[in-house]
Structure formats: C-alpha cells, structure tokens
Amino acid sequence: MDFYYVPGSAPCRAVQMTAKAVNVDLNLKLTNLQAGEHLKPEFVKLNPQHTVPTLVDGGFSLWESRAIQIYLVEKYGKNDSLYPQDPQKRAVVNQRLYFDMGTLYQRFADYWYPQIFAKAPANPDNLKKMEEGVEFLNTFLEGKSFVAGDNLTVADLSILATISSYEVAGFEFSKFPNVQKWYDNIKDTAPGHEINKAGCEAFKRFF
Numbered sequence: 001m002d003f004y005y006v007p008g009s010a011p012c013r014a015v016q017m018t019a020k021a022v023n024v025d026l027n028l029k030l031t032n033l034q035a036g037e038h039l040k041p042e043f044v045k046l047n048p049q050h051t052v053p054t055l056v057d058g059g060f061s062l063w064e065s066r067a068i069q070i071y072l073v074e075k076y077g078k079n080d081s082l083y084p085q086d087p088q089k090r091a092v093v094n095q096r097l098y099f100d101m102g103t104l105y106q107r108f109a110d111y112w113y114p115q116i117f118a119k120a121p122a123n124p125d126n127l128k129k130m131e132e133g134v135e136f137l138n139t140f141l142e143g144k145s146f147v148a149g150d151n152l153t154v155a156d157l158s159i160l161a162t163i164s165s166y167e168v169a170g171f172e173f174s175k176f177p178n179v180q181k182w183y184d185n186i187k188d189t190a191p192g193h194e195i196n197k198a199g200c201e202a203f204k205r206f207f
C-alpha cells in the first residue's frame with residue numbers, strides 16, 4: 001500500500017499510527033511539498049486535491065486523513081474497537097473526528113500557519129480561539145481516559161497527532177488538566193507513538 005506523506009504533518013502521523021494499530025505496512029513515499037512534488041501530474045492524478053496524506057491501496061486512491069483512518073480500520077482491523085459499529089458509539093467517534101478537523105486542528109492552523117509559512121504577526125484573536133478549542137477538548141475528557149467512549153479509537157489517534165503539534169508549538173497545557181492527563185497517558189503508549197514523535201521532531205524545525 002503506497003502512502004504519500006511528510007513526517008511533520010499531523011494528518012500523516014494520525015494515519016501512520018492507525019496503520020500500526022491495525023498492523024498494516026505502508027510503503028512510504030516521502031513527498032516534498034517545498035519542491036512541489038504534490039503538484040506534479042502523476043500525483044494530481046492520484047489526488048486532484050494534491051494533499052498529503054494520500055493512500056493508494058491497489059488501484060484505490062484515498063485522501064483526507066480521517067477518511068483514511070476509518071478505511072484502514074474497516075478494511076484491515078481485526079475488530080471494531082477502533083471504530084465501533086454501534087451507531088451511538090460511532091457517532092461520538094465521528095463527532096470527535098469532525099471536531100478535530102474543523103475546530104482543534106483548524107484553529108491551530110489558523111493561528112500558526114500564517115506565522116510559520118508567511119512570517120505574518122501573531123493574531124491574538126486566533127490564539128484565543130485556539131485556546132477555546134483545547135478547552136472544549138478538556139470538557140469532553142472530564143472523567144474520561146479516551147476522547148470518545150471507554151477505549152482507544154481512531155479519534156484518539158487523530159487528536160493525539162494534533163495535540164502533539166500543539167506541544168511542538170510550545171502550547172501550555174497546565175490550564176487544561178484533563179487534556180494534560182490524557183496526553184501524558186497516550187503519548188508513549190498509543191500504537192505508532194514512536195512514529196508520531198519522530199514526525200514531531202521534523203515539525204519542530206518550523207518553530
């Protein structure tokens with residue numbers, strides 16, 4: 001299975017951890033975004049949206065990290081624990097995945113990417129929004145060990161990748177004790193956590 005990626009990218013790290021969790025070997029295709037490799041016709045043929053991560057399983061090409069995570073679990077998982085069949089349990093996992101994509105990761109990107117990629121000044125309103133996103137996660141985690149339900153799911157792996165990026169950026173978690181506790185528990189135990197850490201090392205060079 002070919003996997004187009006860059007190590008520092010949180011969405012790529014989330015997929016790599018999920019692949020580990022279901023014991024799937026990825027054929028790593030490092031994609032140099034700075035050199036525009038993702039804009040080459042052969043890549044755009046695989047993914048017209050030209051984003052990494054992109055997975056190619058036989059002739060089937062898929063992008064959007066959370067869609068890839070779900071595909072890997074549904075196709076290769078030994079059971080449904082990472083992405084439960086039960087409609088309400090699955091709905092909560094989906095809610096957290098959409099929360100990550102639309103709020104937690106998005107607000108990180110809105111605050112940091114103009115600064116690190118366009119050397120723009122920090123926007124204090126975006127910092128507040130980013131902190132509010134982490135506060136929401138802190139509330140979801142009240143009295144819980146996992147972000148959705150009572151066991152590890154793809155939502156934990158997606159949010160672990162995002163929160164690891166927050167840590168790389170020097171985010172102060174002490175005001176968010178439930179997030180801190182969840183992160184401390186999962187960052188050295190999640191399947192593929194070593195890959196996540198190595199990717200974070202690569203991401204550090206932007207800060």
Ligand SMILES: N[C@@H](CCC(=O)N[C@@H](CS)C(=O)NCC(=O)O)C(=O)O
Nearest residue numbers: 009011050051052053063064065066
């Ligand atoms: N929502 C997407 C985000 C993917 C994304 O934005 N990837 C970035 C790298 S982290 C990228 O490929 N940027 C190049 C581009 O958009 O042309 C996902 O979760 O997979």
